[in-house]
Amino acid sequence: RKDYEMIQAIVGMWRKVGIEANIEVYEIAKHYELRAADKLAPAAFYNWGNSIGDPTTSTGFAMYGPSPHSVWDSKDLVDMINPLWGEKDEAKRIAGWKAVDKYIAEQAY
Structure with a gap:
């Protein structure tokens, strides 16, 4: 890994x-x-692996207050993420996480 070099x-x-x-x-x-x-x-870096590639284990934990x-800690994100924890339809769940990730980028969170 090249975390330090990236920073x-x-x-x-x-x-x-x-x-x-600094x-x-x-x-x-x-x-x-x-x-x-x-x-x-304000700009702290922490890296962990997401070997299963599921957005729940990355976006879910990193952005869920x-x-x-x-x-x-942002109520808008909590409200968007809450229903995804229990979503049983895989396609719907992944589409929901994509919408969350897009929203995060658009809001510059």
């Missing part, structure tokens, strides 16, 4: 447009501690 590239691009940023690396326990206290930096894995 360096992002910070480099930000600097080109006048955004100053890279801070810390252990996962510190990330969890900051996340639980809602004290993560009530999840312990999310610092994002």
